[in-house]
Amino acid sequence: MTFAAAAASPLPLAAPTDVGVSPSRLARLHGFMDEVTGAGGYLGGVTLVVRDGRIVDWRAYGHRDLARSEPMPRDAIFRIYSMTKTVTSVAVLMLVEEGRIALDDPVARYLPELDERMVFAGGSADAPRLRPARAAVTIRGLLTHTAGFPAGLEGDGEAVKLLERADPHGASDLRGFVARLARVPLAADPGTRFGYDGASTEVLARLVEVVSGQAFDAFLQQRLLAPLRMPDTGFRVPESQRGRVADLTVMGDDGVLTRDKGPSAERPGAPLNAYPSGAGGLYSTAGDYARFCQMLLYGGELEGVRVLGRKTVELMLQNHLTMLDPPVTQFSDAEGFGLGGYVVLDVARRGRPGSVGQFGWAGAASTSFTLDPRERLIAILMLQHLPREIDGDLPRIGGRFQTLVYQSLE
DSSP: OOOOSSOOOSSOBOOGGGGTBOHHHHHHHHHHHHHHTSTTSOSEEEEEEEETTEEEEEEEEEBSSTTSOSBOOTTOBEEOTTHHHHHHHHHHHHHHHTTSOOTTSBGGGTOGGGOSOEEEEEEOSSSEEEEEOSSOOBHHHHHTTOSOOOOSOTTOHHHHHHHHHHOGGGOSSHHHHHHHHTTSOBSSOTTSOOOOOSHHHHHHHHHHHHHHSSOHHHHHIIIIITTTTOTTOBSSOOGGGGGGBOOOEEEOTTSOEEEOOSHHHHSTTSOSSSSOOTTTOOEEOHHHHHHHHHHHHTTSEETTEEOSOHHHHHHHTSOOOTTSSSOOOSSOTTEEEOSSSEEEOOHHHHTSSOOTTOEEEEOTTSOEEEEETTTTEEEEEEOOBOOOSSTTOOOOOHHHHHHHHHTTBO
16 A cells, blocks of 8 residues: 655645635634644644535644644544444445445345344343344444444443453454354344444445455455545555654543553554454545545546446435434434434534535544535544543534534635
């Protein structure tokens, strides 16, 4: 994988006024970002705003390193964690378009170890009561987090313990991940709830391997990342480019920012997992991810490269939780879920500017993206901080960032 050495413009540039964006109102975003990346705040960040396929604002703030000695570059590389899930979803939909799989296929047709699923029905992790699942786990269920895997919801505690004992994340490859997961009962019947988890997307990554005959990372590189010219996106960063990786912080118990202790924090650019994690393993830049988002806004095509068909992208951006009542996620009663990201259903209930049909997701280390077909808009926020539920931690700013982007539209 070849990582770019300089921050060339990932998409065409435009003056904000040329595409209906107010420069003076964008200045509010700049002031806010300067404030939150100042002393005592986030180390630094990158924001990128695209309208009508052209970049109108792309800025770096603060510093790349914990010592606050190196300015944050616009082409800084970030661990995007769960923003990987949307990329994995596109890979799966490419195989759907080829007729090799279908959304409502049982996943056990391709991964037989996941056949005859059992559901945790009571008891404890040491003495569980199990019953057969009332429906099969489907590919759509994996894409929409409705497969029923333990997800930390109310009542999931003992099933989560069984998942932790199986330790699928300790596997050396995706085959091993699925083999370990197959020993764990579901926490609910497939199709009966939204329960956000990483296991579903790791299964999808393994599904891509089995159906395509390629390793998941090789498939992504050959079929998606290289064609879209996303050179700074991958599961590891080459040694020559690791100086561009932003430091990953957590708030210490003493109220002082410190570097996280995970392997990718201690060795920036190292793989986040032993296997290519479709749920959260990618590194990327704001510029690269903007190209991915623009491909979706353009209906599956960018600069003459078609990744998906227009109707498949329309399907991807629809709410697929209509079998639930209400058809929303565990995180917001104003958002449903498409194939790889939230879908805004009710702007007023959500409580900030946006559009019905707006689509996006976030990563665990404070990265986020949104794309808005109605406004032909993309907004990307890249930070590198793992929040903790403790007093004095840094404020979560994704919602305020989006408000400041939307208020700049003329």
